Amino acid sequence: MTRVVIIGGGAAGMAAASRVKRLRKDFDVVVFERTPYVSFALCGIPYLAGCTVKTLDELLYYPPEFFVKKRGIDLRLRTKVTKIDPSGKTLTYKNLETGEEGELEWDYLVLAPGARSRAPEIWPEIKELENVFYITHLDSGERIRSYALKLKHGSKAVIVGAGYVGLEMAENLSNLGMKVTVVEALPHVAPRTLDPDYAEIVEQHLKEKGVEVITGAPVKEFKAVNGKAKAIVTDKGEIEGDLFVVGVGIRPNTELAQQIGARIGETGAIWVDEKLRTSVKDVYAVGDAVEHTDIVTGRRVWRPFAPVANKMGYIAGSVIAGRDAVFMGSVGTSTFKTFDMVVARTGLSAEEAKKLGYNVEVASLEGYTKAHYIPGRTKVYLRVIADTDTGRLLGAQSVGATETVLWRINVIASLLTVKATVWDLFFSDIGYAPPLAPVWDPLIIAARLLMRKLGERPRKQ
Amino acid sequence: MTRVVIIGGGAAGMAAASRVKRLRKDFDVVVFERTPYVSFALCGIPYLAGCTVKTLDELLYYPPEFFVKKRGIDLRLRTKVTKIDPSGKTLTYKNLETGEEGELEWDYLVLAPGARSRAPEIWPEIKELENVFYITHLDSGERIRSYALKLKHGSKAVIVGAGYVGLEMAENLSNLGMKVTVVEALPHVAPRTLDPDYAEIVEQHLKEKGVEVITGAPVKEFKAVNGKAKAIVTDKGEIEGDLFVVGVGIRPNTELAQQIGARIGETGAIWVDEKLRTSVKDVYAVGDAVEHTDIVTGRRVWRPFAPVANKMGYIAGSVIAGRDAVFMGSVGTSTFKTFDMVVARTGLSAEEAKKLGYNVEVASLEGYTKAHYIPGRTKVYLRVIADTDTGRLLGAQSVGATETVLWRINVIASLLTVKATVWDLFFSDIGYAPPLAPVWDPLIIAARLLMRKLGERPRKQ
Numbered sequence: 062m063t064r065v066v067i068i069g070g071g072a073a074g075m076a077a078a079s080r081v082k083r084l085r086k087d088f089d090v091v092v093f094e095r096t097p098y099v100s101f102a103l104c105g106i107p108y109l110a111g112c113t114v115k116t117l118d119e120l121l122y123y124p125p126e127f128f129v130k131k132r133g134i135d136l137r138l139r140t141k142v143t144k145i146d147p148s149g150k151t152l153t154y155k156n157l158e159t160g161e162e163g164e165l166e167w168d169y170l171v172l173a174p175g176a177r178s179r180a181p182e183i184w185p186e187i188k189e190l191e192n193v194f195y196i197t198h199l200d201s202g203e204r205i206r207s208y209a210l211k212l213k214h215g216s217k218a219v220i221v222g223a224g225y226v227g228l229e230m231a232e233n234l235s236n237l238g239m240k241v242t243v244v245e246a247l248p249h250v251a252p253r254t255l256d257p258d259y260a261e262i263v264e265q266h267l268k269e270k271g272v273e274v275i276t277g278a279p280v281k282e283f284k285a286v287n288g289k290a291k292a293i294v295t296d297k298g299e300i301e302g303d304l305f306v307v308g309v310g311i312r313p314n315t316e317l318a319q320q321i322g323a324r325i326g327e328t329g330a331i332w333v334d335e336k337l338r339t340s341v342k343d344v345y346a347v348g349d350a351v352e353h354t355d356i357v358t359g360r361r362v363w364r365p366f367a368p369v370a371n372k373m374g375y376i377a378g379s380v381i382a383g384r385d386a387v388f389m390g391s392v393g394t395s396t397f398k399t400f401d402m403v404v405a406r407t408g409l410s411a412e413e414a415k416k417l418g419y420n421v422e423v424a425s426l427e428g429y430t431k432a433h434y435i436p437g438r439t440k441v442y443l444r445v446i447a448d449t450d451t452g453r454l455l456g457a458q459s460v461g462a463t464e465t466v467l468w469r470i471n472v473i474a475s476l477l478t479v480k481a482t483v484w485d486l487f488f489s490d491i492g493y494a495p496p497l498a499p500v501w502d503p504l505i506i507a508a509r510l511l512m513r514k515l516g517e518r519p520r521k522q
Numbered sequence: 523m524t525r526v527v528i529i530g531g532g533a534a535g536m537a538a539a540s541r542v543k544r545l546r547k548d549f550d551v552v553v554f555e556r557t558p559y560v561s562f563a564l565c566g567i568p569y570l571a572g573c574t575v576k577t578l579d580e581l582l583y584y585p586p587e588f589f590v591k592k593r594g595i596d597l598r599l600r601t602k603v604t605k606i607d608p609s610g611k612t613l614t615y616k617n618l619e620t621g622e623e624g625e626l627e628w629d630y631l632v633l634a635p636g637a638r639s640r641a642p643e644i645w646p647e648i649k650e651l652e653n654v655f656y657i658t659h660l661d662s663g664e665r666i667r668s669y670a671l672k673l674k675h676g677s678k679a680v681i682v683g684a685g686y687v688g689l690e691m692a693e694n695l696s697n698l699g700m701k702v703t704v705v706e707a708l709p710h711v712a713p714r715t716l717d718p719d720y721a722e723i724v725e726q727h728l729k730e731k732g733v734e735v736i737t738g739a740p741v742k743e744f745k746a747v748n749g750k751a752k753a754i755v756t757d758k759g760e761i762e763g764d765l766f767v768v769g770v771g772i773r774p775n776t777e778l779a780q781q782i783g784a785r786i787g788e789t790g791a792i793w794v795d796e797k798l799r800t801s802v803k804d805v806y807a808v809g810d811a812v813e814h815t816d817i818v819t820g821r822r823v824w825r826p827f828a829p830v831a832n833k834m835g836y837i838a839g840s841v842i843a844g845r846d847a848v849f850m851g852s853v854g855t856s857t858f859k860t861f862d863m864v865v866a867r868t869g870l871s872a873e874e875a876k877k878l879g880y881n882v883e884v885a886s887l888e889g890y891t892k893a894h895y896i897p898g899r900t901k902v903y904l905r906v907i908a909d910t911d912t913g914r915l916l917g918a919q920s921v922g923a924t925e926t927v928l929w930r931i932n933v934i935a936s937l938l939t940v941k942a943t944v945w946d947l948f949f950s951d952i953g954y955a956p957p958l959a960p961v962w963d964p965l966i967i968a969a970r971l972l973m974r975k976l977g978e979r980p981r982k983q
Contacts, residue, residue: 072961104956105895119895225955356949367961368954375970379978386978389949396953405953434566434580467953468929472936475950479942488817488850489936492857492866492928493829494686495565500533500828509836517840517847 063088065381066152066167068142068317070094071101072122073348073370074173078134080378088382091135091165092128093142093154099125101199104367107226109202110209110306111233117199145170147321147341169343169381172318172331173374176349176365179310180221186283187307190290193283195307196226205230205306206237212303214238219293219302221280222309223250225397225404228263230306231272232399241272242300244293246279246309254395254406259442259460266402266462275300311365313350326352328363335387337377345381347373354390357408357455357477358417364391392477393456394470401462405470408456408477411446420449424510428503430463432495439463445473445486445507452482452515457507469504483511484519524549526842527613527628529603529778531555532562533583534809534831535634539595541839549843552596552626553589554603554615560586562660565828568687570663571670571767572694578660606631608782608802630804630842633779633792634835637810637826640771641682647744648768651751654744656768657687666691666767667698673764675699680754680763682741683770684711686858686865689724691767692733693860702733703761705754707740707770715856715867720903720921727863727923736761772826774811787813789824796848798838806842808834815851818869818916818938819878825852853938854917855931862923866931869917869938872907881910885971889964891924893956900924906934906947906968913943913976918968930965944972945980 065081067074070092082090092099100122108114118124128134137154143162145152152170155162180187180195187193194205209218218234220227223245231241245252249260250267264274278295283305285291292299313330324340326332330352333339339346349365351373369391379386396405414421424445431438441461447454457473459466476485487508493500501509526542528535531553543551553560561583569575579585589595598615604623606613613631616623641648641656648654655666670679679695681688684706692702706713710721711728725735739756744766746752753760774791785801787793791813794800800807810826812834830852840847857866875882885906892899902922908915918934920927937946948969954961962970 102893102895102956102961104954104961105893108896108956113897114895122894229955356951366954368952368963368966371961372948372966376978384978387980389945389980391949392951394951394953396958397955398957403958407951407953432563432566433583434563434575435569436574464958465925465929467955467958468926468932471929471950471952472932474952475933475937475942475947476940478950479937479940479946481936481940484850485940486936487833488852489932489939490817490853490855490868491829491932491935492855492868493565493827494690494858494928495563495569496859497857497864497925497928500563500565500832502829505829505833517837517845519848519850 063168064166065090065169065171066165067092067171067173069173069175069348070099070136071173071175071348071370072367073374074171075100075128076371076374077171077173077347077378078128079132080375081382082132082134084379084382084384086133089135091137093137093140095139095141095157096198097138098199099128099136103196103199106196106199106202107229107233110205110230111236112206113233117203120199142317145317145321147344169345171377172339172344172346172350173348174314174317174350176311176313178307179312180307183310184280184283186285189288190283190285191288192303193290193305193307209234209237209239209304215240216303217242217301218304218306219244219300221293221305221307223274223276224253224308225395227308228399229397230308231267235270235272239304242302243267243272243274244278244280244295244300245276248277250274250276251404254404255458255460256410256444259444259458262442262460263399263402263404266400270400313363313365315350318346326361328352328361330363336380337373337388345377347377353388356390356392362393364393366395392474394474396467396470402460403462403464403466404460405467406456406458407470407474408454409446410456410458414446414455419455421455422447422449422511422514424507426503426506426510428506429499430465431497432499435495441466441469441503443469443503443507445511447483447511447515449515452484452520454481454483454486472504482519483508483515487512524629525627526551526630526632527626528553528632528634530634530636530809531560531597532634532636532809533828534835535632536561536589537832537835538632538634538808538839539589540593541836542843543593543595545840545843545845547594550596552598554598554601556600556602556618557659558599559660560589560597564657564660567657567660567663568690568694571666571691572697573667574694578664581660603778606778606782608805630806632838633800633805633807633811634809635775635778635811637772637774639768640773641768644771645741645744647746650749651744651746652749653764654751654766654768670695670698670700670765676701677764678703678762679765679767680705680761682754682766682768684735684737685714685769686856688769689860690858691769692728696731696733700765703763704728704733704735705739705741705756705761706737709738711735711737712865715865716919716921717871717905720905720919723903723921724860724863724865727861731861774824774826776811779807787822789813789822791824797841798834798849806838808838814849817851817853823854825854827856853935855935857928857931863921864923864925864927865921866928867917867919868931868935869915870907871917871919875907875916880916882916883908883910883972883975885968887964887967887971889967890960891926892958893960896957902927902930902964904930904964904968906972908944908972908976910976913945913981915942915944915947933965943980944969944976948973
């Protein structure tokens with residue numbers, strides 16, 4: 062009997078496990094997971110903290126029994142893999158509740174160890190502070206909520222980091238009645254997603270919603286009294302609070318991969334080939350600990366995003382089950398919502414593209430979501446970046462109080478996947494109806510603006 | 523001085539006029555338009571009828587003075603072109619108000635005559651009936667509204683045709699307090715947009731909104747008393763009403779093109795090449811009277827849709843102004859909203875593809891708009907059609923009570939434009955955030971289902 066062992070029961074690991082079992086019922090599929098949960102939606106944690114999601118169980122895509130009973134997967138919860146022997150194809154494990162240890166043989170191994178917060182490395186003092194939180198797992202959401210709900214209405218939450226986790230937390234903690242301050246080390250919010258002028262629109266929205274935003278303020282330390290943080294210290298002064306959430310910085314869990322001598326890539330994440338094989342025979346890796354190829358630039362990138370992790374799991378499972386599958390990569394789409402504002406980007410920013418040696422043409426515009434005569438239309442800011450030399454699309458950013466912000470970016474993302482051009486965008490046949498879109502959609506206007514510089518005639522690629 | 527004369531001041535004509543003038547300020551640009559309006563949004567008529575739009579003027583993208591004063595275009599409103607001499611490059615015109623006639627020389631001519639309702643050809647009796655309406659121009663919306671508002675609340679509107687105009691009218695006349703019946707000759711609603719099972723979802727929604735739907739019932743005649751229609755006669759019996767709107771059938775206005783001997787294409791619309799030139803020297807044609815190439819099949823198609831018309835105008839204007847531009851075609855995206863239901867499709871249906879000789883693979887699924895744990899998610903029905911032999915995407919349809927229905931179709935539309943495959947769709951990096959999309963978007967699930975049949979390995983095209 063062939064045995065596939067998966068280390069890590071998150072989205073990527075369970076996608077791989079499910080896929081193998083679906084294609085090869087005769088394979089023995091074992092998943093080791095340190096927590097009591099599998100198939101968990103870590104992205105839901107801010108919504109658990111903010112009571113949008115009532116219970117932790119709702120954040121599981123399926124309960125553990127589903128995988129055992131319906132899919133025939135051997136789940137070993139609360140169990141840690143302590144050592145892997147890649148040549149002997151065995152591993153040792155330890156049950157974290159009972160202390161029981163054991164050894165298991167495997168034919169194929171899938172590493173799906175995920176990523177972890179860098180917060181306790183950066184500020185070791187916070188490990189001892191009862192009112193400072195960073196995301197370790199699903200229960201972090203519950204712990205933040207229960208602490209917040211014990212505080213008086215109007216108590217002060219300080220969020221360190223204005224990336225997507227920080228800004229989702231800002232909305233959710235406001236919803237709990239807290240007064241929220243967001244502190245960002247870099248000069249503007251959403252620094253990995255948006256250009257400064259688009260970030261300014263988001264910052265303005267946060268302020269309108271009563272959130273204080275302090276940028277360009279790296280946190281030096283947490284000041285504490287009696288096991289509780291009282292303030293953070295920054296160049297821009299001390300910022301006091303009753304509850305602190307650190308939403309900055311994660312790193313890939315590469316320890317097991319390093320232990321077996323698997324290659325670590327230039328990004329610091331686990332290297333894999335297009336079949337998601339590590340450099341060690343019959344050992345695969347998937348999910349947030351793994352790097353992959355950016356389709357736009359061909360470079361290696363580390364993108365710990367759930368859709369990438371899920372696709373990796375699916376493809377690795379297919380390969381192990383004997384299918385001829387490859388993971389083609391991603392283009393770097395990311396999105397989030399904070400209060401009513403939706404933020405999305407894909408591909409490269411103009412600055413990133415220039416640093417990589419591209420000559421770039423940029424179109425920026427303000428458009429609307431509906432025909433001008435339909436009430437309730439919403440403004441959309443859209444920026445599209447193209448390669449001057451070839452007319453190839455390189456990236457886009459958008460912000461606005463409408464979910465169509467994400468979808469305009471999704472159209473560009475799909476075009477980036479196939480290395481499409483400005484002319485392909487112009488002739489993309491975006492549907493029109495007065496209550497759904499303007500006749501000249503911002504996407505098509507962006508293409509038209511780029512064609513002013515690049516010419517109307519499509520160039521052969 | 524070079525003179526460009528445009529016949530027809532709708533979206534396509536004004537796009538061409540504006541583009542020429544923008545690139546060549548030294549050109550004389552003259553637009554002949556029979557109505558008092560230019561740059562009108564005919565798609566807004568149902569919303570004018572239903573009081574969503576208060577005044578006809580709101581349906582003009584710009585007032586006529588804008589084109590005269592800001593863009594330097596010579597507008598001849600209420601003026602009809604009576605004869606064109608293509609060899610002498612002159613035309614004669616007549617002012618419909620003053621009766622004044624004149625002659626004008628031209629260097630380039632652009633035909634933008636639009637399309638018209640076939641209703642009075644099919645049922646000549648309706649021309650004399652004061653309570654039967656079909657769309658002739660913007661004022662049709664005002665006339666329907668003023669007639670409807672004179673009737674008692676709860677009076678009965680009968681709409682002939684369950685295409686997008688009919689179903690938009692159904693919503694808008696319901697909003698005015700009328701009891702609405704929609705009568706469709708074909709076996710289901712939205713017959714040119716949706717497969718029968720998806721049409722059934724829309725029909726169910728209409729019924730929930732209090733609209734009576736009668737399908738498979740071609741209208742034989744209108745029964746009238748004293749200049750007012752009382753009922754329509756169908757195979758399924760007589761259907762009585764107080765107000766009738768005919769929303770079926772339009773045909774391209776090809777008379778002027780035929781008069782100058784311009785080629786009429788296989789679709790019955792005016793033939794043009796990729797530079798939007800008719801078969802007559804220096805005569806161009808754009809908009810709803812003109813056929814073009816379908817990017818998916820390479821066939822000639824007639825698609826009287828506003829985005830296509832606008833792009834044609836833009837490209838024809840660019841060409842006349844000396845730019846090297848081409849109109850690449852469209853893929854056949856159409857969309858509409860009726861009540862809370864959004865309908866969209868692009869490319870071919872499975873039936874259409876089979877008739878054209880394709881072997882097709884179809885994925886149909888029900889998905890959701892948000893992560894499972896976020897309240898308020900909406901169900902989305904999505905069907906994607908692919909070519910079994912090559913893996914190329916061929917088309918898609920979607921329905922659901924969310925504007926993201928259109929946007930999922932827009933992603934497929936953009937991929938159709940570049941002849942992309944099922945594997946390109948799978949690796950399209952659709953953004954994920956819990957309140958905005960599920961981690962496995964219905965689009966990606968559709969690709970995954972198709973890959974079960976087509977294999978996981980991307981095929982070279």
